[in-house]
Amino acid sequence: MSVKVRIPSQLRQLTGGEGMIEMDAGTVGDILMELENRHPGTAERLLDNGDVRRFINIYVDGDDIRFADGMATEVADGAEISIVPAVAGG
DSSP states (O other), X not given: OOEXXXXXXXXXXXXXXOSEEEEOOEEHHHHHHHHHHHSTXXXXXXXXXXXXXXXXXXXXXXXXXXXXXXXXXXXXXXXXXXXXXXXXXX
């Protein structure tokens, strides 16, 4: 089985327009590195010094990875990862 990664519209030019990508299960870090291997440029937009940029939120089945194990958060088969850029305003 695999996990589904939801790609925000801001990154779809790097994924050929794909909004959902299936990948092998693993840690969030492993999955983001594989995303970079398949679609170069994504890590540059998502990561800073090997950690998720502060204005990017990543959720595994609705749970923020910052409140789990961060990049080491395990992602099980069948899970869904959402990459959500923070939006300013108010």
